[in-house]
Amino acid sequence: MSTTQSDRLRGLVEPLVAAKDLDLEEIEVSRAGRRGLLRIVVDSDEGVELDVCAELSREISEKLDETDAMGDGEYVLEVSSPGAERPLTEHRHYVRATGRLVKLQLAEDGDLVARILAVDEDGLDMEVPGVKGRKPTARRVAFADIAKARVEIEFNRKDKKEEEA
Secondary structure, eight states: OOHHHHHHHHHHHHHHHHHTTOEEEEEEEEEETTEEEEEEEEEOTTOOOHHHHHHHHHHHHHHHHTSOTTOSSOEEEEEEOOOTTOBOOSHHHHHHTTTSEEEEEETTTEEEEEEEEEEOSSEEEEEEOOSTTOOOEEEEEEGGGEEEEEEOOOSSOOOHHHHHO
């Protein structure tokens, strides 16, 4: 996608996304056979419900039909949330992952799997799970030391609502 098209699409879509108190995470235009594919990824601190994605998709579709931002050809529009395994790249992604187990690829120390306890401007306070009955340990990781990060999916952990019940 050209930068001009990307900028134009962002300009059309961002106000609609912001009106729903969502963050526009990604706009991607690609080809799917003879048709174009416009994928828009949105998120918020509370997550994104399916009904909100559907409503936003209708609004974006109407807006795009008023313009020639996607050209004359056919295209498919997808509006979705980022999914569980997307990379953590922005400060807000780490804040939203507080309490979750993440896998970090550190610039010099290899991989680290730990739970995010707190996030500030400089980095993360983490809890590294204990191995073989040992207690968890605290660790500080600076953002500058993180090459890649991704949330680890946990199937056996109770969420906060279950723990409070």
